[in-house]
Amino acid sequence: MISKNYSNRLFGRTRGRANKKITLKDYQNIIEKYQFKELKKNNGYILDIGTGYGESSIYLAKKNKNKTIISCEKYIDGNLNLIKNINEQCIDNIKLHSGNVYDVLEKSNKKKFFEFAFILFPDPWPKKKHFKRRLITTNFLRILHHNLSINGQVFIATDSISYTRQILKNIYETKNLYKWINQNQIHLKLLDYFNLKTKFYNKATKLGVEPIFLILKKI
Ligand SMILES: C[S@@+](CC[C@H](N)C(=O)[O-])C[C@H]1O[C@@H](n2cnc3c(N)ncnc32)[C@H](O)[C@@H]1O
Known part of the structure; x- marks a missing residue:
């Protein structure tokens, strides 16, 4: 059991202006069909954390048709957009957890279900007093490690310099658990590995x- 403390609470917005009209009950009814419920042995899983509008989950689902993508996001507008795209593109290998990734990790219960974990543009919480809200911490990387399969990989993207600094410290503190694969400065570009532009990728690159x-x- 993962103990509930400050760092695994979920901060930030749950709904945007566009969907003020949808009631929580209607939302629950819509997502029911896609809802993540359980993890099964011998299934390949990819954990997609903080998926926003869901671009990464759609991309991963198409690239990995024999695996199930678990998309974790509490943002209602984002999840409704993801469901719209799942339907339009007839995708059947995404399960959605409309909440905190820690709930999924608790269900996984160190059983090493996940081949990959994607964390693309986690909320930077730039103010020092909010740093403790950040998702990635040394403890989080440790918990993730327990739930990754042999040779499992974690992919992280951020445009925040102070968050990068902190993540590098977290990587150093977990150096007995993970090997950092792309340490050379010329190998740090998301698009060199995945042809994937999320909303927050575009936001960052627009600002230069x-x-x-x-x-x-995973070691
Ligand atoms: C800055 S947005 C990035 C969205 C998307 N990955 C992108 O690149 O456009 C970060 C998202 O992570 C979600 N998030 C933050 N902490 C989370 C957690 N513990 N579990 C699940 N989602 C989380 C937030 O709700 C937010 O939508």
């Missing part, structure tokens, strides 16, 4: 910021 992409491999 080149995001950092980090790849960790």
Whole structure:
């Protein structure tokens, strides 16, 4: 059991202006069909954390048709957009957890279900007093490690310099658990690995910021 403390609470918005009209009950009815319920042995799983509008989950589902993508996001507008795209593109290998990734990790219960974990543009929480809200911490990487399969990988993208600094410290502190694969400066570009532009990728590059992409491999 993962103990509930400050760092695994979920902060940030749940709904945007566009969907003020949808009631929580209607939302629950819509997502019911796609809802993540359980993890099964001998299934390949990819954990997609903080999926926003769901671009990464759609991309991963198409690239990995024999695996199930578990998309974790509490943002209602984002999840409704993801469901719209699942239907339009007839995708059948995405399950949605409308909430905190820690709930999924608790269900996984160190059983090493996940081949990959994607964390693309986690909320940067730029103010120092909010750093403790950040998702990625040394403890989080440890918990993730327990739930990754042999040779499992973690992919992280961020455009925040202070978050990058902190993540590098977290990687150092978990150096007995993960090998950081792409340490050379010329190998830090998301698009060199995945042809995937999410909303927050586009936001960063429009401002002229080149995001950092980090790849960790479970030892
Ligand atoms: C900055 S957005 C990035 C969205 C998307 N990955 C992108 O690149 O456009 C970060 C998202 O992570 C979600 N998030 C933050 N903490 C989370 C957690 N513990 N579990 C699941 N989602 C989380 C937030 O709700 C938010 O929508």
